[in-house]
Amino acid sequence: MKERILLLIIIIIGVLTMESCSSKSEKADLVLLNGEIVTLNKAMPEAEAIAVKSDTIMAIGKTVYIKNFIGNSTKVIDLNGKLAIPGFIDSHAHFLSIGEAKMNLDLNDAKNWPEIVAKVAEAALKVRPGQWIVGRGWNQEKWNPPVSQNVDGFPINNELNNATPLNPVMLIHASGHALIANKLAMKLAGVDSSTVDPPGGHIVRDTSGKPTGVFEENAEELILKAYNNYIENLPENIRKQRDETAAKLANEACLQNGITSLQDAGEPFDKIDFLKKLVGEHKINVRLYVMVYENNIDSLKKYLPKYKIIGYGNNHFTVRSLKLYIDGALGSRGALMLAPYNDKPGWSGLMTTSLKNLEAEMRIAFQDGFQVSTHAIGDKGNRLVLNLYQKIFGSKAKGNNFRWRIEHAQHLSNSDIPRFAGLNVIASMQGIHSTSDAGFVIKRIGKKRAESGAYAWRKLIDAGAIICNGTDAPVESLNPINNFYALISRKPANGKAFFPKEAMTRMEALKSYTINGAYAEFQEKIKGSLKVGKLADITVLSQNILKIPVQEILKTKIAYTIIGGKVLYKMTQ
Secondary structure, three states: OHHHHHHHHHHHHHHHHEEEOOOOOOOOOEEEEOOEEEOOOOOOOEEOEEEEEOOEEEEEEOHHHHHHHOOOOOEEEEOOOOEEEEOEEEEEEOHHHHHHHHHOEEOOOOOOHHHHHHHHHHHHOOOOOOOOEEEEEEOHHHOOOOOOOEEOOEEOOHHHHHHOOOOOEEEEEOOOOEEEEOHHHHHHOOOOOOOOOOOOEEEEEOOOOOEEEEEEEOOHHHHHHHHHHHHHOOOHHHHHHHHHHHHHHHHHHHHHOOEEEEEEEEEOHHHHHHHHHHHHOOOOOOEEEEEEOOOOHHHHHHHHHHHOEEEHHHHOEEEEEEEEEOOOOOOOOOOOOOOOEOOEOOOOOOOOOOHHHHHHHHHHHHHOOOEEEEEEOOHHHHHHHHHHHHHHHHHHOOOOOOOOEEEEOOEOOOOOHHHHHHOOOEEEEOHHHHHHHHHHHHHHHHHHHHHHHEOOHHHHHHOOOOEEEOOOOOOOOOOHHHHHHHHHHOOOOOOOOOOHHHOOOHHHHHHHOOHHHHHHOOOOOOOOOOOOOOEOOEEEEOOOOOOOOHHHHHHOOEEEEEEOOEEEEEOOO
């Protein structure tokens, strides 16, 4: 009996100290030593070292064991106690828009409306007459002082008109769900006082009925169409250079932020073709999971089946999800709410796509084996989407593996929270939105509704739902550290915590950024945790965000970004 017990102990120690699919005689291409490695693999939750062969983890365990895989050509990195985790998976961002935002005016840090007008006027001095000036990132709720000439808190474009009479201007709200255009841009778009609001859109007007320059939700398309016409008329070589530069900048941003996989929340067919081409040419390193964005039902019927792509470019490019919209954003009062907004009585938001069209699009996706990922922010929007999902799933609803998603799921009725787990609907949420929006949520919907269902991570997790996490970049920064901090603290940079009872634990936050993200794109068997046989996608952090004091987390840096066993980013000292 003693011999059996001793043998069992030896076996257990062996399992806890190493995991390998290779003999020690086979040497690794890359070895990481002397780290604090959190694997998210239940069989071996923690380790000290990893050996990588080609793009795959070949062994993991104690440093003394992994040293056996070092050969003459092995690249060795001494982590010196740094934290290594599965590569961050941003489950909701906009890849090309990240790059485009870096090519345009950055308005995220603008303190007030006059500062924005000054930035636009300065930009006008550097471009030729007729050239469009584009910016993104303004948020009227964060301005100090608030804009004096306004409608519903939004600025009127008079000062913008005076600053840039010779250039059309389009400035996109931080949320992406509103924009302000100057007089020349509106003229090119054919917009005047007689222009009617499009379905699911709103043109903000003054008391006389004159457009103020602000366009919400589907009304944005009026200005965007004029801008897109301008872009399409540029020489082909310039257009190609613009797109390639945007992709290059986005790829670099991902690597600098430790993002090894990114789920692109909506691209039209032509952009999918473009991204696939770049992946095939090895010009994009980050792994992309791209959602199709196409609201023309005939086009969906014709083309959607042809665009199902899984694992192209050595698991760098997958397309198997359809992106839909039911409402807008809370900041622009476009989120569809069950009750009116507190700061705009009688107004409950906008339904940006009819239920009839949504159901038709969902049924096409269902038939073609596509996941559906629907943007829904308001509590009514979320309820209506859950209703449609349940209707389409029918008798297959219970225990399904469709993994349909609701993107954002920001404001929920308590009665709908258990339905996420019941229907196996993934809540694709963005932690940073809670702290970024904290300053105006109560103003919009009141304290009672906000406390009950705003960014209800704790309630969703306790009800059994799976949450994957992202940044919605360029709406927010790609920075995963700020996002992780928001998930566990719910504390804005300035101010008290925003209903902290809904916070995640640190391990829940890490899972939402790794293995849950992999599950949300059907790839949990090849990534999302560190395990022998899985892809060697690893993010190394300068300090252990799972252990250090909460207030120290924001000082954490990305030390290394490793994708498929290749070190693609290294922190400079």
